[in-house]
Amino acid sequence: MALTEETLADLALSRSxxxxxxxxxxRPEILTELLDDPRTRVVEVRGDRMHVAPGGGTAGSAGSATDDGLRLVLRAPEPADHARLGLLLGRDGDRTAYVGVVTQAADGEVDPAQDGWLTLRQAGEALAPLDAGVFTTALALANWHATHRFCPRCGAPTGPAQAGWVRRCEREGSEHYPRTDPAVIMSVVDPDGRLLLGRGAHWPEGRFSVLAGFVEPGESFEAAVAREVAEEVGVSVDGARYLGNQPWPFPSSVMIGFEATTRETALTIDPVEMAEARWVSRDEYRDLLRSGTIRTPSGISIAKRIIEHWLGQTVESVVPPGLATGF
Known part of the structure; x- marks a missing residue:
């Protein structure tokens, strides 16, 4: 399947x-009202997992399943939900409300990982747009709540407010909002059309991706692209063109994709950040995929789409699914 030269469309986690x-x-009472309404659809968040089932539609799926993919297992509210952390995720086109609740597996239950409870990395690409958006948003909010239980101003406990979108200090009343950390991720292409790939300092052999890094205070996205490439591999880029973006709740990022060009090919690797880096032509990358020497990023990652944008075809058109295992 050939890809266009336009910005990346239909990114897996940008389909809310x-x-x-x-x-x-x-409205302070909104969660109480919704959890008293049997029409509300509830999704449980357990750690980094949600309950999913094969697509095809059942009474609990609210019509959001794909025929051959996965669907979130949604249910009506239950009394215990009122005592759980609740997250108002939104409403669909029929005005049905969706609420996330953070739960724990009961004693004696089957390990969630063995009973249809999957991570977003495992399930995200196979979910329909509505379900992918529900999972991504609920996981991002749950991650934020788990790490912001105390006020950064005075250290007192904070409590959820505004249907899970605010935490309020219980001592001095200051309000704190969900954190999203912007990060740039970019292809870097040399004058011969070769792509720069890097292996992180703690990554296993064969695990390569495009370069990425967090945006610093006071920095534009394009400046972050140039800085990160220079820091990690010692190359100056000529410019960067925006490709697309997607949330990345692992735990709280948004990835902003770019393609950059350079006239420099000599690499000076920062050993703290990178184990190795290399230039590959399109033919070389295809050969590395077919031989199993290199692993492509996972299907939910914008990194995979950026690589495919450069390659001019999907990874699956080069090797069958499963041979180039994603990460």
Whole structure:
């Protein structure tokens, strides 16, 4: 399947189909009302997992399943949900409300990993747009709540407010909002059309991806691209063109994709950040995939789409699914 030269479309984690109903969050009673309404669809978050089932549609799927993919297992509210951390995720086109609740497996239950409970990395690409958006948003919020239980101003405990979109200090009342850390991720292409690939300092052999890094305070995205490439491999880029973006709740990032060009090919690797880096032509990359020497990033990652954009075809058109195991 050939890819266009336009910006990347339909990124796996950028397909949310819910209206986020931000104004409804302001009503203190909104979660209570929704959890008393049997029409509300509830999704449970357990650690970094949610319950999924094969696609095809059942009474609990709210019509969001794909025929051959996966669907989230959604249910009506139950009384215990009122005591759990609740997250108003939004409403669909029929105005059905979706609420996430953070739960723990009960004593004696089957290990969630063995009973249809999958991570977003495992399930995200196979979910329909509505379900992918629900999973991504709920996981990002749950991660934020888990790490922001205390006020950064005075150290007192904080409690959830505004339907899970705010935490309020219980001592001095300051409000704190979900954190999203922007990171740039970029292809770097030399004058011969070769792509620069890097292996992180703690990555196993064969695990290569395009370069990436967090945006620093006071820095534009394009400046971050140039800085990260210079820091990690000692190459100056001529410019960067925007490709697309997607949330990356592992635990709290948004990835902003670019393609950059350079006239320099000599690499000076930062050993703290990189184990190795290399230039590959399109033919070389295809051969590395077919031989199993190199692993491609996972299907939910914008990194995979950036590589395919450069390659001019999908990884699956080069090797059958499963041979180039994603990470």
């Amino acid at each position: 189909a819910l209206d986020r109903v931000a104004l409804e969050r302001r």
